[in-house]
Amino acid sequence: MIASSHxxxxxxxxxxxxxxxxxxxxxxxxxxxxxxxxxxxxxYGHGATGIVKELEALGVKFFGVAFVEEGVQLRKxxxxxxxxxxxxxxxxxxxxxFSFNLTPVIYDLQIASALEAEGKRRGKRLPVHIKIDTGMNxxxxxxxxxxxxxxxxxxxxxxxIEGIFSHFSSAHLRDGESRKFTANQIKRFKNVLRKIxxxxxxxxxxxMANSAAIxxxxxxxxxxxxxxxxxxxxxxxxxxxATVSLKPVMTLKTKVIQIRFLPxxxxxxxxxxxxxxxxxxxATLAIGYGDGYHHCLSIGVRCSSKDDLLPL
Numbered sequence: 216m217i218a219s220s221h222x223x224x225x226x227x228x229x230x231x232x233x234x235x236x237x238x239x240x241x242x243x244x245x246x247x248x249x250x251x252x253x254x255x256x257x258x259y260g261h262g263a264t265g266i267v268k269e270l271e272a273l274g275v276k277f278f279g280v281a282f283v284e285e286g287v288q289l290r291k292x293x294x295x296x297x298x299x300x301x302x303x304x305x306x307x308x309x310x311x312x313f314s315f316n317l318t319p320v321i322y323d324l325q326i327a328s329a330l331e332a333e334g335k336r337r338g339k340r341l342p343v344h345i346k347i348d349t350g351m352n353x354x355x356x357x358x359x360x361x362x363x364x365x366x367x368x369x370x371x372x373x374x375x376i377e378g379i380f381s382h383f384s385s386a387h388l389r390d391g392e393s394r395k396f397t398a399n400q401i402k403r404f405k406n407v408l409r410k411i412x413x414x415x416x417x418x419x420x421x422x423m424a425n426s427a428a429i430x431x432x433x434x435x436x437x438x439x440x441x442x443x444x445x446x447x448x449x450x451x452x453x454x455x456x457a458t459v460s461l462k463p464v465m466t467l468k469t470k471v472i473q474i475r476f477l478p479x480x481x482x483x484x485x486x487x488x489x490x491x492x493x494x495x496x497x498a499t500l501a502i503g504y505g506d507g508y509h510h511c512l513s514i515g516v517r518c519s520s521k522d523d524l525l526p527l
Contacts, residue, residue, distance in 0.1 A: 223501035224469040228261050230269050232448060232462035237273055239459055240442050243429050251299065251422065253443030254289075255281035260507075261447060261465055264292040271296060279441060283308040286317040299344055299378075303354050309333050313341065318377065321345050322354050324367055327374060334373025342377035344420070349381045349403040350396060358403040362410045369414065378420035378439070379411070387427035387451035401434055427451035430458050469502040489514045 240250060252275050258266040267278055267289060278294070280286050281302035289298055299318045306329050312319050313333055321327050321343045334341050345368075348355030356364050358381075368374070381404045385393040404423055411418075422439035429440050430451070448463035450456050477497050483489045491497075502508045 223472075224467070224506040226260070227466045227468060228265065229462070229464055229466065232464045233266065233269060233446065234273055235462050236446050236448055236464065237270065237275070239461060240429060240440070240445065243432065243459065244424075244435065244440050249277060249420065249422075249439040250275055251277040251279050251439055251441045252446060253279045253301070253441055255279065255285060255301065255443070257285075259443065259447050259449075263289060264294075267292075267294050277439070279443075283311055283317060287311060287315050290315045290317075297342070297377075313337055313339060318342050318344060320354070321368075321374070322356055324364065327368060327371060331371045331373050340373050340375050342375050344378035344380055345376060345418070347379065347381045347404060347407050349400040349407075351382050351384045351400075353382075355381070358407055361407045362414075365411050365414050365416055369416070376416060376418045378422065379408070379418045380420075380422045380439075380441075383423065383425055383428055383433070386425060386431060386433055387455065389454050397433065404434075425451070427455065430455045467502075467506070469500050469506070471498045472501050473499045484513065485510060486513075 237250075241248075244250075252267070252270050254263045254267055254270075257263045263280075263285065270278075271294070276296050277299065278289070278296060279299045279301045280289070281300075283300055283304055286298040286300055297318055300312070300320055302320075303322055304312060304319045304326065306326070309329055310333065311317070312330070319326075319330065319341070321330075322345075327343075330341060330343070345365075346355040347358055347361055349358050368376075381400065383397060383400055385396050388394075401423070408421065420439045421437045422441055423434050423437055424440040426442050426445040428434060429442060430445065444451055445459070445461055447465065448461045450461065475497060477483075477491050477495050479491055479493050479495075481491045481495075483491070483497065504510075
């Protein structure tokens with residue numbers, strides 16, 4: 216168990232629960248499948264360095280972060296295993312990518328050309344992963360332009376394709392329209408794979424399954440999966456809770472600052488959303504905005520959407 220600080224409110228990280236969730240992933244995908252653990256955003260707030268070191272001890276050898284600086288921090292903490300920069304890179308970060316042995320995601324020929332030039336200057340080949348956009352419509356090479364991209368990419372001498380991947384937008388949803396969209400994404404990705412094989416390009420790592428797809432058993436033939444949410448005990452959607460058992464890795468705890476009686480009809484805190492109905496014993500807790508506790512969690516507060524529950 217890791218406690219984050221001596222602040223009255225603390226996050227406790229249960230490494231046994233982390234191990235349990237990792238074993239659940241392995242039971243779903245098979246022990247021979249490579250796992251890329253997503254540890255972006257400070258391992259979803261769980262403490263990236265501690266989480267990565269524990270996962271390394273448990274046999275995980277690939278890690279994914281959103282940004283270059285997250286990868287740099289892990290390298291400075293002594294992490295040596297491959298770190299994939301899932302959120303892409305800017306040209307100003309290319310030198311850091313090489314200096315800290317990070318693995319960038321390639322999503323267009325412009326960034327590929329800039330990486331190639333730096334590799335040539337250093338006399339160093341750089342492993343990269345190519346991201347194919349199959350319908351998420353965020354970062355990536357459009358699936359219908361992939362063949363042209365790879366035809367041009369073959370001219371690069373200092374970039375080594377370590378992996379190719381895509382990302383599901385709706386694998387966590389079970390309605391008919393979403394399942395059809397997921398099937399179309401798979402079809403598009405497999406078409407790209409067939410085309411690059413004809414170009415004699417055979418990436419050693421191929422991955423598309425996120426936590427939802429892992430739980431649902433979608434596209435199991437690929438040799439790597441990416442797990443984020445479920446690793447920390449969170450479900451991509453409520454529909455998936457009955458499929459696999461997960462344990463929350465983080466427990467948020469706080470202390471009582473004050474306990475006192477208030478008379479009937481006394482309002483409590485901002486907006487007076489709660490009034491005591493009788494003489495009541497009220498405890499004040501040492502937790503608030505700074506700890507990520509949103510005012511929408513107060514009794515009687517109406518939030519416009521579920522997103523309002525997420526602390527900024």
